[in-house]
Every structure is written in structure tokens, then in C-alpha cells.
Amino acid sequence: MPAIAETLNTVRSVADSGYKWGFETDIEMDFAPKGLNTDIVRLISARKGEPDWLLQWRLQAFAAWQVMIEPDWALLNYPKIDYQDAFYYAAPKKKPGPASLDEVDPELLKMYEKLGIPLGERAILAGVEGAGTRNIAVDAVFDSVSVATTFRSTLAKSGVIFCPISEAVKDYPDLVRQYLGSVVPPSDNYFAALNSAVFTDGSFVFIPKGVACPMELSTYFRINAKNTGQFERTLIIAEDGASVSYLEGCTAPMRDENQLHAAVVELVALDDAKIKYSTVQNWYPGDANGRGGIYNFVTKRGACRGKRSKISWTQVETGSAITWKYPSCVLQGDGSSGEFYSVALTNNHQQADTGTKMIHIGKNTTSTIVSKGISAGQSNNTYRGLVRILPRAAGARNHTQCDSLLIGNRCGAHTVPYIESRNATARVEHEATTSKIADDQLFYCRQRGLSEEDAVGLIVNGFCREVLAELPMEFAVEAQKLLAVSLEGSVG
Amino acid sequence: MLEIKNLHAAIGEKPILRGIDLTVPNGEVHAIMGPNGSGKSTLSYVLSGREDFTVTAGTVLFDGQDLLAMAPEARAQAGLFLAFQAPVELPGVGNANFLRTALNAIRRARGQAELDAAQFLKLARAEAKRLQMPDDMLKRNVNVGFSGGEKKRNEVLQMTMLQPSLAILDETDSGLDIDALKIVGDGVNALRSDKFSALVITHHQRLLDHIVPDAVHVLAHGRIVRSGGADLARALEAQGYAQVIAEAA
Numbered sequence: 001m002p003a004i005a006e007t008l009n010t011v012r013s014v015a016d017s018g019y020k021w022g023f024e025t026d027i028e029m030d031f032a033p034k035g036l037n038t039d040i041v042r043l044i045s046a047r048k049g050e051p052d053w054l055l056q057w058r059l060q061a062f063a064a065w066q067v068m069i070e071p072d073w074a075l076l077n078y079p080k081i082d083y084q085d086a087f088y089y090a091a092p093k094k095k096p097g098p099a100s101l102d103e104v105d106p107e108l109l110k111m112y113e114k115l116g117i118p119l120g121e122r123a124i125l126a127g128v129e130g131a132g133t134r135n136i137a138v139d140a141v142f143d144s145v146s147v148a149t150t151f152r153s154t155l156a157k158s159g160v161i162f163c164p165i166s167e168a169v170k171d172y173p174d175l176v177r178q179y180l181g182s183v184v185p186p187s188d189n190y191f192a193a194l195n196s197a198v199f200t201d202g203s204f205v206f207i208p209k210g211v212a213c214p215m216e217l218s219t220y221f222r223i224n225a226k227n228t229g230q231f232e233r234t235l236i237i238a239e240d241g242a243s244v245s246y247l248e249g250c251t252a253p254m255r256d257e258n259q260l261h262a263a264v265v266e267l268v269a270l271d272d273a274k275i276k277y278s279t280v281q282n283w284y285p286g287d288a289n290g291r292g293g294i295y296n297f298v299t300k301r302g303a304c305r306g307k308r309s310k311i312s313w314t315q316v317e318t319g320s321a322i323t324w325k326y327p328s329c330v331l332q333g334d335g336s337s338g339e340f341y342s343v344a345l346t347n348n349h350q351q352a353d354t355g356t357k358m359i360h361i362g363k364n365t366t367s368t369i370v371s372k373g374i375s376a377g378q379s380n381n382t383y384r385g386l387v388r389i390l391p392r393a394a395g396a397r398n399h400t401q402c403d404s405l406l407i408g409n410r411c412g413a414h415t416v417p418y419i420e421s422r423n424a425t426a427r428v429e430h431e432a433t434t435s436k437i438a439d440d441q442l443f444y445c446r447q448r449g450l451s452e453e454d455a456v457g458l459i460v461n462g463f464c465r466e467v468l469a470e471l472p473m474e475f476a477v478e479a480q481k482l483l484a485v486s487l488e489g490s491v492g
Numbered sequence: 493m494l495e496i497k498n499l500h501a502a503i504g505e506k507p508i509l510r511g512i513d514l515t516v517p518n519g520e521v522h523a524i525m526g527p528n529g530s531g532k533s534t535l536s537y538v539l540s541g542r543e544d545f546t547v548t549a550g551t552v553l554f555d556g557q558d559l560l561a562m563a564p565e566a567r568a569q570a571g572l573f574l575a576f577q578a579p580v581e582l583p584g585v586g587n588a589n590f591l592r593t594a595l596n597a598i599r600r601a602r603g604q605a606e607l608d609a610a611q612f613l614k615l616a617r618a619e620a621k622r623l624q625m626p627d628d629m630l631k632r633n634v635n636v637g638f639s640g641g642e643k644k645r646n647e648v649l650q651m652t653m654l655q656p657s658l659a660i661l662d663e664t665d666s667g668l669d670i671d672a673l674k675i676v677g678d679g680v681n682a683l684r685s686d687k688f689s690a691l692v693i694t695h696h697q698r699l700l701d702h703i704v705p706d707a708v709h710v711l712a713h714g715r716i717v718r719s720g721g722a723d724l725a726r727a728l729e730a731q732g733y734a735q736v737i738a739e740a741a
Contacts, residue, residue, distance in 0.1 A: 438580075439543075439544070440580050441580050441581075441582060443542055443543075443564060443580075444576065444579070444580035444582070445582075445590075445594075446541075446563070446564040446565045446568070447540050447541075447564055447565075447567075447568055447573075447574050447576075448568055448590075448594035448597075448598075448650065448654070449565050449568040449569050449594050449595075449597040449598040449601065449654070450565060450593060450594060450597050451565050451597070452565070454593070454597065458582070458585055458590070458593060459582060459585065461584070461585070462582055462583055462584030462585035462633070463583065463584055464584070465583075465584035465585075466584070
């Protein structure tokens with residue numbers, strides 16, 4: 001709780017710089033030619049030294065993508081994307097040596113330092129000794145390439161695999177082949193197909209039977225190069241009785257043009273396994289006039305394959321010009337449960353169409369959805385959610401709570417829930433509210449000495465409390481700061 | 493020192509305050525009494541800077557500064573505190589957290605060092621105890637699910653923590669039982685010093701048994717129609733507003 005006060009106190013310094021992650025790092029890059037065709041797909045696969053099965057998998061995905069139509073059902077308005085006008089492969093020229101940080105380009109390390117990522121092993125250890133904070137293992141993905149993964153040897157002792165997916169393809173081909181695309185098939189949707197054809201890197205996590213991962217795992221994504229799309233692919237597998245908490249953060253430089261980000265995340269939880277996946281998404285949102293910003297088209301899905309397995313998504317979405325994202329749970333195992341906790345904040349000209357899908361297949365499956373949408377400026381914020389109960393899912397239960405908060409009178413909040421129940425014993429509840437920050441709330445705070453912006457930050461953080469409480473501590477503080485900073489200029 | 497001269501204020505086109513003249517010297521407590529609709533709450537809102545009201549004439553000096561030109565938060569930082577008649581709920585915002593944020597905002601503005609969480613909690617717990625508030629009220633969300641009496645006590649807690657130089661209590665006694673009334677009275681009395689003054693808006697003499705005022709003013713139709721000492725409040729209680737106002741006319 002005291003974190004909010006600290007947040008509000010520190011916001012001032014952060015706020016003056018606007019989007020403080022907007023710097024660009026000057027690193028020599030290796031680009032593939034602009035545009036997208038089978039040659040590019042082959043080139044990416046070759047650069048990564050991939051086996052033939054993966055190349056064929058990519059080519060099939062590309063063929064599927066070519067005949068697919070870009071979805072237009074979301075409440076999003078953006079000019080047509082020219083997929084031929086972007087680079088699909090950009091990597092720092094110096095070959096990174098993931099085994100040792102000494103081999104990483106110092107410019108890169110400097111950038112991660114700026115981002116506040118505890119990448120250097122020494123820094124992490126110092127942090128651990130000094131503050132007694134929990135260890136976090138970090139995988140850093142720069143444009144298309146994973147540049148460093150920390151704590152790998154510590155994790156390996158407990159049998160946990162945490163590495164760039166490009167390495168997993170080489171070192172654990174059977175695991176990757178068994179699970180890749182098993183939750184989000186290559187032709188699942190337009191953006192997933194595109195990702196499957198051209199994905200370049202991402203994180204791979206495998207928690208063996210009975211193991212509780214001894215530390216938080218985290219990936220920081222950074223888009224740096226111009227005109228470059230980022231297509232990362234994350235795959236997390238928790239075997240019987242295993243558990244893991246995984247965090248994801250993202251930033252990008254400020255640019256006038258729009259950049260495409262189309263990621264795919266697949267989670268697999270076997271019997272009694274638990275996966276908690278937290279995201280703080282802070283891609284560059286564009287300027288106050290809606291110029292620039294990331295187009296964020298992401299497919300995230302978790303399969304609760306095992307009995308009593310559990311997958312929990314928590315997201316704080318403050319960045320991107322366009323957000324199209326529906327982290328979902330397929331509840332196959334009897335007694336499995338899915339959770340979706342979301343804060344989506346849009347300001348200025350941002351547009352977000354986000355929500356979840358909970359597919360109840362097994363008996364006595366449960367799902368919980370808590371969505372908090374905050375719209376400010378001239379932005380539009382849509383919650384779109386599907387709860388589907390299949391005939392076999394006797395005793396399935398869902399509770400959905402969907403709250404929208406409006407700041408000012410030029411923004412929009414929309415709630416589009418779909419409920420399909422094909423089992424009479426299922427219980428589905430949906431609650432929704434829409435409110436404005438009341439003048440009397442603002443006045444009450446200001447009468448106690450808070451500035452209008454601090455008052456809004458406090459009220460918004462209060463509105464999101466239930467969701468922020470789901471985030472691991474380190475992220476909760478960051479998320480609170482982000483919410484306040486993202487609301488800069490939304491009042492007055 | 494608060495100096496109100498010829499203050500007129502309206503909500504929309506409708507005039508509410510029609511020429512208030514009132515001076516509250518440092519160290520004094522003045523009571524404002526008057527029938528419903530006489531403009532008591534409007535006066536408290538206009539002084540604290542609520543934007544729903546338009547000041548159409550007059551001036552207000554607070555320690556020599558032009559109060560009406562200041563933003564609500566600047567007035568609070570300068571030492572003006574309003575105990576709300578209907579305290580506002582802030583869902584999801586912890587009471588202790590809110591109070592610490594407010595206290596530190598005010599301390600910052602006054603050039604004082606901010607309090608860290610431990611220093612703050614020690615202070616807040618001691619004050620809460622003095623006001624006989626259960627500890628969990630600090631943990632609950634601001635005014636959410638509070639009873640009427642709890643809300644009022646919470647206002648007094650905020651007041652004693654923020655250490656204002658001018659407190660406006662807008663019917664803080666309404667909805668309080670006799671014991672709570674005494675606690676609120678003690679809370680205000682503890683602040684009384686030559687650096688503290690208060691405007692106590694009330695309908696009832698009973699609060700003034702606990703907070704003995706230096707002056708009592710009767711407000712009617714947006715004007716102060718009569719002023720006197722503490723005995724005026726007792727006369728009002730005995731005779732009713734109608735007679736006192738009629739006598740004044």
C-alpha cells in the first residue's frame with residue numbers, strides 16, 4: 001500500500017521526461033532486406049541455423065498467412081499496414097555469447113542499464129545482498145535476438161530450462177517440436193500465422209515434474225531498429241505439479257512511424273501445474289497527436305491440459321498506439337482454472353481492444369475475469385471477452401467483472417462480452433460498471449493538498465487495486481508508476 | 493487570520509452568498525449557525541475553492557494572501573482544512589496511504605521533510621488511538637463502508653494529522669452520538685492555539701458545549717444577520733432561528 005505514495009512522489013521526476021524509455025541505442029545491425037516472401041522466411045530460418053522441420057513449419061504458416069484476411073472486427077481504426085515496407089530480421093551485429101556477459105556488446109548492456117534491468121550478474125547479486133529482494137532471472141530480447149539470459153546455471157540445478165527459444169530449438173528439439181504451435185496453431189489467426197512464419201526469438205521455459213521454479217523468470221523486450229517488426233515467440237511448459245511465475249516487460253524508442261509487434265505466447269500446464277504470467281506492456285504509445293507508436297497484435301493462450309491445473313494472466317497495458325490482445329485459457333483438464341486480471345489504460349489517441357477467452361471443456365472448471373479499463377484524452381478502450389462452456393463442462397463456473405473509468409469527455413469505453421453456455425449446470429456471472437472520476441473525489445483529494453494529477457493517479461491506482469495486487473511486488477510498483485505517468489496531461 | 497469582505501457567490505445564476513463580512517483572528521474559534529439553505533455549506537466550499545460556485549463579488553484574505561486566487565490544493569497547503577459534511581469515498585485507496593500522501597504533499601509545500609512509512613504510521617496510530625478509532629480504519633479504503641460517525645471521526649483524524657492553521661468544520665457534529673461528539677470536540681480543542689483558528693458550522697448548541705466559540709454568527713439568506721458571544725448559540729437553541737432572525741431584521 002505505501003507503494004502508491006512513493007509512486008506519486010517519484011512520478012514528478014519521471015513525468016517531466018514524458019516517455020522516458022524513448023531513447024535509441026546506436027548499435028550496428030545486421031538487417032535482412034525489406035519485405036516479406038518465402039526467401040525472407042528461408043533466410044531467417046537459415047540465420048538461426050534451424051532444422052528442416054521448423055523451416056517447413058514456417059513455410060506452411062507463411063502460405064496460410066498469404067491467403068488469410070486481416071481481422072477487422074475489433075474496434076480499432078488504423079491505416080492499412082504495408083507488410084512489404086518493413087524489415088523482418090534485425091540483429092545486433094556482434095554475435096552475442098549467452099554463456100558469458102563479457103561477450104555482449106557494451107552498448108547493449110548500457111541500454112539495459114538505462115531500462116533499469118538488472119542484467120549484469122554482479123548487479124543482481126549486489127541487489128540481492130543489499131536489499132534482500134527476490135532473485136529474478138532475466139532474458140533480454142533486443143529487436144529480434146535474445147542477447148542475454150541470466151541465472152541459467154542456478155536454474156539448471158533444479159532442472160528448470162530458461163533460454164532463448166532459438167537455442168531451445170537446437171538443444172531441446174524434441175520438447176520444442178512437441179509443444180510449439182500446440183496451443184496456438186500456425187494458422188490460428190492472421191497475426192499468429194505471420195508470427196509463425198517470421199518469429200526470430202523469444203523465451204523458452206520448461207519446468208519439470210514437481211519443481212517449483214526457485215525464482216521469478218522475466219523477459220524484457222526492446223524494439224530498437226527503425227522500420228522493424230518484432231515477432232517474438234514464447235513457450236512455457238509446466239509439467240505435473242510444477243509451478244512458475246513469469247514476467248514480461250516491453251519498451252521501444254519514440255518514432256514518428258508506426259511499428260508492428262506481433263507476438264505469440266503459448267503456455268502448457270499439465271496435472272496440478274500452475275503458471276502465472278504477468279505483463280507490463282509499455283511499448284511507445286505515440287505522441288499526444290497520435291503520431292507514431294507501436295501496433296501491438298498479440299496472441300496469448302494457455303492450455304490447462306492437466307487436471308486441477310491453473311493458468312493466471314495478469315496484464316497492465318499502458319503502451320502501444322493500437323492494442324489487439326486477448327490472453328486466453330483453454331480449460332481442458334477437469335477442475336482446472338483460468339484467471340485474467342487486466343488493467344488497460346489509454347490516453348491521447350491510443351486505441352485498445354483487449355480482453356480474454358475462457359474456454360471451459362473439462363468438468364468443474366472455473367474462470368475469473370477482472371478487467372479494469374481506463375480511458376483518457378481522445379482514446380478508445382474496449383473490453384472484448386468470450387466465456388464458452390462446452391457440453392462436457394458440467395459444474396463449470398465463471399465470474400466476470402468489468403469496470404470502466406472515464407477521464408474527461410472525449411474518450412470512449414466499450415464492453416463486449418460474449419457468453420455461450422452449452423451445459424445447463426454451468427454458472428456464469430457478469431458484472432459491469434462504467435464510471436467517471438467524480439468531481440467530488442477530485443475536490444476531496446485537492447482539499448487535502450494533492451495536485452489534480454496526483455489526485456487522478458491516486459484514484460486510478462485505487463480503481464486498479466484488485467489487479468495490481470495480482471502482480472509480483474517488483475512489477476506492482478513499476479505498474480503504479482506507469483499508470484500515473486501514462487495519465488500525464490489527461491486532466492486540466 | 494481570515495478576512496472576508498462583501499463576499500457574493502452563486503451557483504449558476506442563483507445567488508447564494510449575498511455579502512458576507514467576517515473576520516476570524518488567529519487563535520479564535522467562530523461558530524456559524526443558521527437555518528437550512530442559508531448558505532453555510534456554500535461558504536465552506538467557496539473558501540476551500542470548489543469550482544461549482546462562482547464568486548461574483550468580494551475578497552477573502554487568508555494570512556494576507558488572496559485566497560480566492562489560489563487553487564484548492566494551494567489553499568490546503570497554505571493551511572486551510574475543510575472537514576466535509578459528506579466525506580467522499582475513494583474505492584481501492586487505503587486510508588493510511590491517502591493520509592500519508594496528503595501529509596507529505598503539504599509538508600513538501602511547506603518545505604518540511606517528508607515522513608517515511610514508519611514515522612507516519614507511528615504518528616497516525618497515536619492520533620487514531622486518541623480519537624478512539626480502531627486500528628483497522630487506517631487499513632480500510634478511504635470512507636468506503638464507514639458509518640456516518642466513522643466518516644466524521646476520520647475527518648477529524650485528517651485534520652489533526654495535517655495541522656491546519658484554519659479549519660472549517662461543516663456540520664461535523666451531524667450524525668454523531670454523544671460520546672463521539674466529545675471525541676470530536678476534544679480533537680479540535682487539542683489544536684487550539686494562537687496559530688490556529690476555526691469556523692465551526694453547526695445546527696446545534698451541543699457541539700459548542702465541547703468547542704466553546706469566541707464568537708457566534710447567524711447566517712440567513714446568504715448574509716450574517718447577527719453576531720454575538722457563546723451565549724448567542726444558547727439563545728438560538730432556546731428560541732429558534734425564526735425569532736432571532738426576526739429580531740435582527
